[in-house]
Amino acid sequence: MQDPQAITGKDIDYKYVSSGAVLQLLKTQKSWEWIGSLFETKNYMVQEETFFSREKLEEQVNSLNCAKKENQIAPENAYVSFVNSEFTIVPETEGNELNTKEAYQMICRAIDNDAAEVDLESDPKAYKKADVTKESSELQNMVNTYKNLTKVNITYTFGDETVTLDGNTIKNWLQFDEKGQLLQNDEAFRQHVVDYVAQLAADHDTVGTERQFQTTSGRTVYVYGSAYGWKIDQDKEVAQLMQEIQSGTQTTREPVYSMRANAHGINDLGDTYIEVDLTEQYMWYYQNRNIIFQSEIVSGLPSDPDRKTPPGIFTLNSKSSPSVLRGEMTANGTYSYEQPVTYWMPFNGGIGFHDADWQPYFGGDRYLTGGSHGCINLPPENAGQLYSLIQYDVPIICFY
Template sequence: MTRKRKRRNWRREKAIEKSVEKVGKKAKGMSKGLKITLIILGSLLGILCLIYAGFILYFQSHFLFYTKINGNDFSLKNVKQVESFMEKQVEGYALTLEESDGDTEEIRGADISLEYVRGEELNRLVKEQDSLFWIKSLWKHPKITAKVGVSYNESQLEGVIKRLEIMKPENQKPSANAHPEFQVDHFVVAPEVIGTEVNTEQFNKEVREAIDGFRPRLDMVKKGCYILPKYLSDSKEVIQAAKDMNTYLGAQITYDLTPVTEVVDSAVISQWVKVDDNMQASFDEEAVRGYVQSLAEKYDTKGKPRNFTTATGEVVTVEGGSYGWRIDQDAEYDALLADIKNGTVVTREPNYSSRAASHSGNDVGGTYAEVNLTTQMMYYTQNGQVVLESPIVTGNPNLGRNTPQGVYTVAYKTRNAVLRGRKLEDGKYEYESPVQYWIPFNGDIGFHDASWQPTFGGDWYLHNGSRGCINMPTDKAAQLYDLISAGIPVVCHF
């Protein structure tokens, strides 16, 4: 190794030694500062522990921060202080009853001979509180409900309760359950109504507990002092019932009763959907039958008296006959029930067992035959205009063969018929009358020509009348035959 290289190595070693020495001096300085910091922190922790322990001892005989007993704030108070407060409050004590309608009533301590009685309850409460973890009371405020030592005259309390306004029968309104209610086009949940009917047993219990606890107020709703609804707005039973009831509302049946209509929609169907006390939805099928019956009562005309304006302008009442509207109630009930259950939207006629020409005005419409049994005239009206009139001969009333009044329908028409009476034992008929034109409308009663009649009209029928048929001159019978057809109404009236 050369002398120059040795000198360089020596200088490098000296530089390293100086660097190590400097680091050592800095480390000694930092160690001293850390010790001081730890000493300060330890001292603070010790002080905090002493303070915490002091509070533990303090709360052995005092109530924790934010402590409320029966609604009264007794934070940091000891038992004697609480008792002193209680004794002072007895003289003016009153229990305020907060009622459901916002009104209040009072039960005054003076009215029930209220007295404060010292006891061990407060001492027990202090001992049982969690003094070791007292710090939790700063954010979790203790609320204590307890008897604090009072006495009162039981019979006086009963008397005061009986005289309260809320206990009078006329002031007690029953509560109402939340329930499905139809609005606009569907069922919604209508909210419950909390009434004023008092749950006497619960109320008496809560009053006594409030007085025993020296509490200043009693919220009767929160404490269950009313007979509350069984079902509330958020009760699953009510919500499900509304859903079930809405399943029936999809149908819409429009009855074509030209010129009017009757509509069975959600508003009508909703009246047939029921819910029982247990919130079970059901469909009242008998109500549907009742609706069909009411529809028939409103629109049926068959067999009902009807006012009729004659060809001469008189208004007469016509009774009887086989003509008119009649809804087949059994068939329509089945059809309507099926439409509702299937959610059908349809416009249709009701099911009929008998039909007529019109639902407006006279159900005979504008085309019909008219028989005036009083004046012995017949008229044929077509599209509202009289196009044929003729004198006639009707049944002989003196022989019990009078032509019955009523509204009927032409059954058919035929040419060259033979009208026969009942068949006799010898095989012959009671009578046989050949006619050229035969138009029956009421069984064996009908229009026909009667060439054997020497005259028509007037009072000829009283002694020479028919067996019930409408006798007509041959030419008039021919004209009528050409005009009339099966299904045309025939109105016979006096």
């Protein structure tokens, strides 16, 4: 509260201006009727006017101590902050910033009513108020939303390994100003979620990586796999995680995958896989570490880059019996070759397992001169056996 200040009539050119009403009233009185006034009292009402400079009054109001900038403290809105390990509403502060227009109007009314003083604090409009108060439903909704955030506990499982995302980590993704006010920035927060999921993928995806593989023949080879492995569906995982954060979910789960492997860890190939040794010209089908099928093969012609069987890790695309294998279409509308087969099991585009009764023998060095167009040729009886055994999710490891 500040000390009182005075604005004098001289300060605002305050003047009494006669309208002539008093003089006119005097003229209507009769001198001989004075005796009657001894027995009765008469009151006469006349309207007289005063004038003052509204421009000077405005200057006076603006020069009041309470109107000076250095003497004013602006009100502050209520806001959400993180205090004592929880989200809470910090109440607004009133301040003492004068609303000069309202103060001017109050003083004008006081002058018009011949009032000798005016208390600006008596009018709640005379001082500026905070726009947002602690009763704000919007702030309460914010508090409830962010309280859910602190409850979040998502434990991701990657086989025997776990990674936990909790409210303490998520809180660090929020922005606060120097006074501790929570700054809502949904785009920046979502970017933190996107980055977190991207790091999960970088740490645990195996699609597109090279694996060390111990062959049946005892060699250690490195095989790249772009069509097999673990791959987190980052868009879907971000959407699910955002929803769980908003609802304060506590759960243990796998991330959302777009591709899955048979096992976690260094060897995500698991104990069930098909091994195709393109150097030894032999293949094995392991199920739970036990060999359930094996055969000599003839792979693609290694001297022709277009016919050489590419290494890599794949899975079965489809099965059909019988089928016709076709080469590229020529200019006259025919195919470079057409070969009927009884069993067709593609796993890498147009490359797959199939029977090949035209091969004089399998294994050994046959592929060096009589290699296929990239497919894995099998003896007809072996191809039939493989056709009955092969499953879609089994990794097919081809290597030299």
